[in-house]
Amino acid sequence: MDFAWTEQETAFRDRLRALLADTLPDDWERFSQHGPASPALTKYAESFCGTLAEQGLLIPHWPVELGGQGLDPWHQTILAEEMWIAGEPRGGQYMNVNWIGPTLIRYGSPDQQARYLPPIAEGKALWCQGFSEPGSGSDLASLRTRAERDGDTYRVNGQKIWTSYAGLADTCFLVCRTSDDRKRGISILLVPMDTPGITVRQIPSLIGEGDIHEVFFDDVTVPVTARLGDEGQAWEIIGYSLTNERLGIPRYALARAALDRAVAVLKEQGEFDGEAVKIEAAHAAALTEAARMASYAIVDRRAKGEAIGAESSSARFATVMAERRVCEFIVEYLPEALADAHPYLKMHHQRGIVAGIAAGAAEIQLNIIATDVLKLPREPR
Amino acid sequence: MDLALTDDQVAILDAIDTLTRPYAGASLHEAGFSLPDAQLDRDLAEGGFLDIGFDPDLGAVSAALVVERLARLPQTVEAAASALIRPLLGDDLPRPLCLVEEGRTTRPVRFLREGATVLIVGPSSVSAFTATAAQVRAEPEALYGYPMATLLDVPTDRTPHAIPADEVLTRWRIALAAEAAGLLAAALDSTVAHVTDRQQFGRPLATFQALRHRLAEAQVRANGVRWLALKAAATLGPGDAALAALHAQESARATVYDFHQFFGAMGVTLEHPLHLWTYRLKALIGDLRGRGGQALAAAEALWG
Numbered sequence: 001m002d003f004a005w006t007e008q009e010t011a012f013r014d015r016l017r018a019l020l021a022d023t024l025p026d027d028w029e030r031f032s033q034h035g036p037a038s039p040a041l042t043k044y045a046e047s048f049c050g051t052l053a054e055q056g057l058l059i060p061h062w063p064v065e066l067g068g069q070g071l072d073p074w075h076q077t078i079l080a081e082e083m084w085i086a087g088e089p090r091g092g093q094y095m096n097v098n099w100i101g102p103t104l105i106r107y108g109s110p111d112q113q114a115r116y117l118p119p120i121a122e123g124k125a126l127w128c129q130g131f132s133e134p135g136s137g138s139d140l141a142s143l144r145t146r147a148e149r150d151g152d153t154y155r156v157n158g159q160k161i162w163t164s165y166a167g168l169a170d171t172c173f174l175v176c177r178t179s180d181d182r183k184r185g186i187s188i189l190l191v192p193m194d195t196p197g198i199t200v201r202q203i204p205s206l207i208g209e210g211d212i213h214e215v216f217f218d219d220v221t222v223p224v225t226a227r228l229g230d231e232g233q234a235w236e237i238i239g240y241s242l243t244n245e246r247l248g249i250p251r252y253a254l255a256r257a258a259l260d261r262a263v264a265v266l267k268e269q270g271e272f273d274g275e276a277v278k279i280e281a282a283h284a285a286a287l288t289e290a291a292r293m294a295s296y297a298i299v300d301r302r303a304k305g306e307a308i309g310a311e312s313s314s315a316r317f318a319t320v321m322a323e324r325r326v327c328e329f330i331v332e333y334l335p336e337a338l339a340d341a342h343p344y345l346k347m348h349h350q351r352g353i354v355a356g357i358a359a360g361a362a363e364i365q366l367n368i369i370a371t372d373v374l375k376l377p378r379e380p381r
Numbered sequence: 382m383d384l385a386l387t388d389d390q391v392a393i394l395d396a397i398d399t400l401t402r403p404y405a406g407a408s409l410h411e412a413g414f415s416l417p418d419a420q421l422d423r424d425l426a427e428g429g430f431l432d433i434g435f436d437p438d439l440g441a442v443s444a445a446l447v448v449e450r451l452a453r454l455p456q457t458v459e460a461a462a463s464a465l466i467r468p469l470l471g472d473d474l475p476r477p478l479c480l481v482e483e484g485r486t487t488r489p490v491r492f493l494r495e496g497a498t499v500l501i502v503g504p505s506s507v508s509a510f511t512a513t514a515a516q517v518r519a520e521p522e523a524l525y526g527y528p529m530a531t532l533l534d535v536p537t538d539r540t541p542h543a544i545p546a547d548e549v550l551t552r553w554r555i556a557l558a559a560e561a562a563g564l565l566a567a568a569l570d571s572t573v574a575h576v577t578d579r580q581q582f583g584r585p586l587a588t589f590q591a592l593r594h595r596l597a598e599a600q601v602r603a604n605g606v607r608w609l610a611l612k613a614a615a616t617l618g619p620g621d622a623a624l625a626a627l628h629a630q631e632s633a634r635a636t637v638y639d640f641h642q643f644f645g646a647m648g649v650t651l652e653h654p655l656h657l658w659t660y661r662l663k664a665l666i667g668d669l670r671g672r673g674g675q676a677l678a679a680a681e682a683l684w685g
Contacts (some may be wrong), residue, residue: 001384001386001442001615002382002384002615003382003611003612003615003616004615074382260684267684272684275673275677278677278680278681278684279672279676280676281680281684282623282624282627282676282680282683283627285679285683286625286627286631287628289612289621289628290602290606290608290609290628293605293608294605294608296384297604299382300383304385311604314600314601314604317597317598318601318605321601363594365597366593366597366598367593367594367597370587370593370594370596370597373597373600374569374600375577376585376587376596377577377585378588379588379589379593380588
């Protein structure tokens with residue numbers, strides 16, 4: 001067992017920090033409060049991701065033949081941590097490079113790869129994922145958005161909801177129903193968002209401007225060539241995508257960074273001298289570090305080419321616990337942060353509310369742990 | 382980073398499993414509140430398992446793995462302090478090694494008996510003495526799952542140890558976290574087995590979500606305690622150690638009553654081993670001034 005970073009990994013992290021320090025604008029912390037999906041940050045992300053691409057830091061974990069450097073999951077984790085700690089200046093593009101690109105690499109046709117991979121690799125694409133529906137959240141397989149085959153096209157009708165980035169995305173990774181079979185009747189279509197019949201409506205939210213949307217599909221015509229993989233293959237493809245994204249955003253890293261920042265502010269104000277505040281801060285730190293180590297245990301498996309297993313749900317839940325405890329600490333000891341006194345802490349707090357909701361509800365993670373880690377008999381359905 | 386066990390660590394843990402297998406079927410009917418086992422203690426000591434921390438190639442991580450594994454047994458032996466703190470003191474000190482915080486010497490002490498080495502750990506100094514019969518009052522009715530005794534007298538002519546007290550405290554916290562990790566894992570496994578077998582309303586208790594989610598949260602905690610303990614053993618950093626011990630004590634607090642709750646009345650019997658793990662966890666909760674003590678130590682190490 002070795003818990004130390006290699007020299008190469010440390011140098012990689014240092015390089016990212018230096019780049020962030022050099023590149024981000026002076027008012028970045030206030031700016032990043034708009035949220036990764038806001039028009040302002042989306043626009044900024046285009047130039048920032050272009051800079052990353054030029055320096056070989058946008059897709060370093062992709063295969064060399066596709067423009068990456070084949071760096072291992074530890075480097076991918078370091079990249080994700082540093083970007084998220086910084087307020088995610090890649091905007092919604094983090095999703096492209098983390099799992100949409102790798103999924104297209106695995107399942108995309110040559111034409112799809114030629115069309116979609118270069119813009120992702122250059123930092124010029126923005127995707128949204130059409131998963132949740134009004135009646136299908138955690139129970140994704142109940143989704144009803146339907147794609148009816150009509151010769152060489154599909155006619156898509158239905159509604160998606162909570163869709164991040166939809167307002168500005170150029171392409172949708174759309175999960176829809178092509179037959180009535182619950183799981184084997186689901187397919188994936190890659191749909192340009194300017195296709196006639198698509199209507200996007202933003203939903204005002206706590207988590208930043210432009211983050212969640214409703215997306216309506218009314219007789220949207222999509223060529224069969226836009227289907228990713230075979231008809232009915234979506235469940236398998238989503239499973240593969242999740243192996244790339246199951247750990248999700250490294251929220252533990254921002255939570256710890258926000259906690260450290262909050263403590264620094266309190267010390268500066270002479271308010272970090274009582275036992276109560278120190279005890280609360282330490283409890284929060286214990287949770288961020290427990291989540292970090294649980295996550296690293298999964299990264300280690302990925303780095304060795306092993307299946308990540310259901311323990312990734314344990315790491316996810318640990319992260320939810322950490323995120324909430326840090327948010328609670330800030331509210332209790334630096335209430336002015338949520339007004340506007342400390343933009344970085346406000347940014348953390350805005351994003352923290354969805355830790356247990358986005359990318360799979362915390363209760364679903366607990367179900368997975370119960371069934372697949374603890375091997376408890378399943379609940380009756 | 383490489384978080385897999387080394388070949389040596391796999392071999393050590395396999396050897397412990399082989400050595401302890403005959404003890405698994407021990408009768409609990411005469412066990413009382415704790416289950417010390419002198420033969421197991423001798424077997425482990427003779428096998429060198431408690432001296433692994435002396436080997437620089439194996440180090441504190443391997444010692445912590447040994448402590449964690451042994452803590453899963455219903456029997457108890459004094460392993461944590463011997464495996465993780467004795468390497469700072471020398472291998473000629475008689476075992477068991479009993480840890481006592483200066484200023485809190487009237488509290489019950491785990492494994493204390495005549496002939497034990499008592500290590501008094503102060504804020505700035507470390508000293509030891511060998512306990513005499515007159516200095517010890519056994520506490521056979523103590524609920525804590527360990528053999529406990531009270532120190533009646535702390536001699537002034539103790540043997541000083543020229544090692545930083547901070548280093549001892551750090552290793553104490555790592556030992557506590559490693560032991561708690563094993564206890565939490567064993568209590569969780571035991572509870573999982575019970576709720577899987579036990580049927581009510583025509584189906585296993587484990588199929589009720591009210592229990593499933595709380596057990597899943599216990600798994601998240603047990604997993605976190607184990608990783609923080611191992612990381613702290615690797616870095617030997619005071620901050621890592623304090624966070625590991627804090628998470629261990631907080632997780633013990635958060636889970637112990639749930640484990641008993643899910644066992645119903647079976648969990649309050651002495652014929653089931655659950656209490657041996659949970660009441661040991663309760664003993665560890667009080668170490669080093671409890672969660673507040675670890676939290677303040679962590680805050681000092683992290684933020685000054």
